[in-house]
Amino acid sequence: MAKNQTKNDVTKKPRKTYGQKPYQSKGKKTSASKGATVKNKKSAPKKSAPALPLRITPLGGLGEIGKNITLYEYKDEMILVDCGMSFPDEETPGIDIVIPDFTYVLANADKIKGLFLTHGHEDHIGAIPYLLKNFNVPIYATRLTLGLVEAKLKEHRLLESAKLNVVKPGDIIRLGAFSVELIHVNHSIPDAVGMAIRCPAGLCVHTGDFKIDTTPIDDKVIDISRFAELGREGVLAYLADSTNVERPGYTSSERLVGESFSSLFKKAKKNRIIVATFSSNIHRIQQIIDEAVNCGRKVAVSGRSMLNVVNIAAELGYLNVAEGVLIDIEDIKKYTPDKLVIVTTGSQGEPMSALHRIAAGEHRNVEIIPGDMIIISATPIPGNEKLVSKVINELMKRGANVVYEKMYDVHVSGHACQEELKLMLSIVKPKYFIPLHGEQKHLAKHSMLAQSMGMAKENIVVAQNGNVIEVSPKAVKIADHVTAGRVLVDGLGVGDVGSIVLRDRLHLSEHGIIIIVLTMDSVTGEVVSGPDVVSRGFVYVKESEELMAEITELSCDILERCYYKNRGDWNSIKLKLRDGVSKFLYERTRRSPMILPIIMEI
Numbered sequence: 001m002a003k004n005q006t007k008n009d010v011t012k013k014p015r016k017t018y019g020q021k022p023y024q025s026k027g028k029k030t031s032a033s034k035g036a037t038v039k040n041k042k043s044a045p046k047k048s049a050p051a052l053p054l055r056i057t058p059l060g061g062l063g064e065i066g067k068n069i070t071l072y073e074y075k076d077e078m079i080l081v082d083c084g085m086s087f088p089d090e091e092t093p094g095i096d097i098v099i100p101d102f103t104y105v106l107a108n109a110d111k112i113k114g115l116f117l118t119h120g121h122e123d124h125i126g127a128i129p130y131l132l133k134n135f136n137v138p139i140y141a142t143r144l145t146l147g148l149v150e151a152k153l154k155e156h157r158l159l160e161s162a163k164l165n166v167v168k169p170g171d172i173i174r175l176g177a178f179s180v181e182l183i184h185v186n187h188s189i190p191d192a193v194g195m196a197i198r199c200p201a202g203l204c205v206h207t208g209d210f211k212i213d214t215t216p217i218d219d220k221v222i223d224i225s226r227f228a229e230l231g232r233e234g235v236l237a238y239l240a241d242s243t244n245v246e247r248p249g250y251t252s253s254e255r256l257v258g259e260s261f262s263s264l265f266k267k268a269k270k271n272r273i274i275v276a277t278f279s280s281n282i283h284r285i286q287q288i289i290d291e292a293v294n295c296g297r298k299v300a301v302s303g304r305s306m307l308n309v310v311n312i313a314a315e316l317g318y319l320n321v322a323e324g325v326l327i328d329i330e331d332i333k334k335y336t337p338d339k340l341v342i343v344t345t346g347s348q349g350e351p352m353s354a355l356h357r358i359a360a361g362e363h364r365n366v367e368i369i370p371g372d373m374i375i376i377s378a379t380p381i382p383g384n385e386k387l388v389s390k391v392i393n394e395l396m397k398r399g400a401n402v403v404y405e406k407m408y409d410v411h412v413s414g415h416a417c418q419e420e421l422k423l424m425l426s427i428v429k430p431k432y433f434i435p436l437h438g439e440q441k442h443l444a445k446h447s448m449l450a451q452s453m454g455m456a457k458e459n460i461v462v463a464q465n466g467n468v469i470e471v472s473p474k475a476v477k478i479a480d481h482v483t484a485g486r487v488l489v490d491g492l493g494v495g496d497v498g499s500i501v502l503r504d505r506l507h508l509s510e511h512g513i514i515i516i517v518l519t520m521d522s523v524t525g526e527v528v529s530g531p532d533v534v535s536r537g538f539v540y541v542k543e544s545e546e547l548m549a550e551i552t553e554l555s556c557d558i559l560e561r562c563y564y565k566n567r568g569d570w571n572s573i574k575l576k577l578r579d580g581v582s583k584f585l586y587e588r589t590r591r592s593p594m595i596l597p598i599i600m601e602i
Helices: 103-107 128-132 143-155 224-233 255-268 282-294 304-316 329-334 354-359 385-397 418-428 440-452 499-511 545-565 570-589
Strands: 037-039 054-060 069-074 077-081 097-100 112-116 139-141 164-166 172-175 178-184 193-199 202-206 237-241 273-276 298-302 340-344 373-376 401-404 432-436 467-471 476-481 486-490 513-520 527-536 594-601
Touching: 054 103, 054 202, 054 237, 054 432, 069 193, 077 178, 077 193, 112 172, 128 143, 139 143, 143 164, 143 304, 193 224, 202 224, 224 418, 237 418, 255 273, 255 282, 255 373, 273 354, 282 298, 282 304, 282 340, 298 304, 298 329, 304 340, 329 340, 340 354, 354 385, 373 385, 385 401, 418 440, 432 440, 499 594, 513 545, 513 570, 527 545, 545 570, 570 594
Parallel strands: 077 112, 112 139, 139 164, 202 237, 237 432, 273 340, 273 373, 298 340, 373 401, 513 594
Antiparallel strands: 037 172, 054 069, 054 467, 069 077, 097 486, 172 178, 178 193, 193 202, 467 476, 513 527
């Protein structure tokens, strides 16, 4: 019996996943998942007559990219699928990550039987530590996904108390009224699964992120036949990934990137090779390592997340690395450029990433050598295009030869394009369709794609986060709306940065701040010192002394008028200073810096 499973969790002998030894979870064994059983496909419960509709509530992932989380509810029992995060945009300056609002989840914590994970990308697992700090829900995931979750929980000091359960494609996990069957799918990370979720109301198919790759790196093709079997069984609702719905045709196989690497590595000749890619794209990292070995090069890894994923994947057997191939990044100076490949994070141009620091000349171990071949093996996420272009330009200024997606086939997507989405719709044959995972335009396009295949518009629900979708054999409808939104994480603060704080940050970033400091006698109301005017992010004081003097003179006039009318009324004085100086500066500069009066009493 696997270490991570309790006696009551297993009703069959554990099977090997992809020919690998059973993974031993480091999470604490608990009885919280008592009553859960893992069964073979053939032991699925017989379909019973539905008594109530199934309620499906997406709490994230709709109208946005990332932050995926979906709640399934039947009677008084619930399960969660995924618990992801998203990254901040230009409207959220200073924010580290964005997580779902767990208000509705926590209000129903006693009803939730388990959390199921489709795969190990941050937009599907990144918010788990923040949920577990409030609600220690049992988690069910495949080996690699659980390994990546464990690393996150260890960082948040939650690993010992976590209730972790390793499952694999083909398993059926029964929790109360629900049974969840895991189905292998292809994605840009191994061990990704879709799910067949059964309850008395009917059968739902939840794809997670997927594509159809007939020549995957690990030779494990998506289990199309199982999806077809479910289609013949009768699928009530189909919830599918919409990320690439705007792209016609099929998504290319990951092996295409390997062929490009082979060609580019040969072209590098005597020069050093640096490859930037997503740390979670283990198949791509495997191809980089394989090609490095073919060329007689050592591989060094740079970037914290890259190191973590490579170590976990190698430990669990998802990366095959011959002994002596990987070297420490601090040892690269011991090798000539023609003997080195460096794999790094930063393919999205993130300001603190390893590649960004290399481009800026700030990396502790890696300095660009003219002639270096740098391969950016990723497509910029929408909104990151300028960041990536800036990094490419800086690298080229330092003499590097930069290769990116538009030049060669150095990246393929992990999401299905139109023809693959149509194929899945045709074999699953659902009664109702709910597009997931995408901005509003992606959801709408996926709806139109389904309609083009003959599905009735009234059988398709383009929902929003928080919509409660009631599904029964007779009808589908949005029946209610619950609390759903985003919670901003800034450092150790979770949810303490709201709209007012963001508004102030944006105001400061656009116009700067003027601080007016003065000291007043608390008894007489006379100004003892000041006013002193300080400018930050508005104008350079040494070049605008005349303007600063005018602000000081205006402040003195305002204070003199207040002395006779509002003695001791500090709030009124601050308000008049703020309004008077703001109006003056707008007339003079057509800018509106934040005005912050500070009054000290003696």
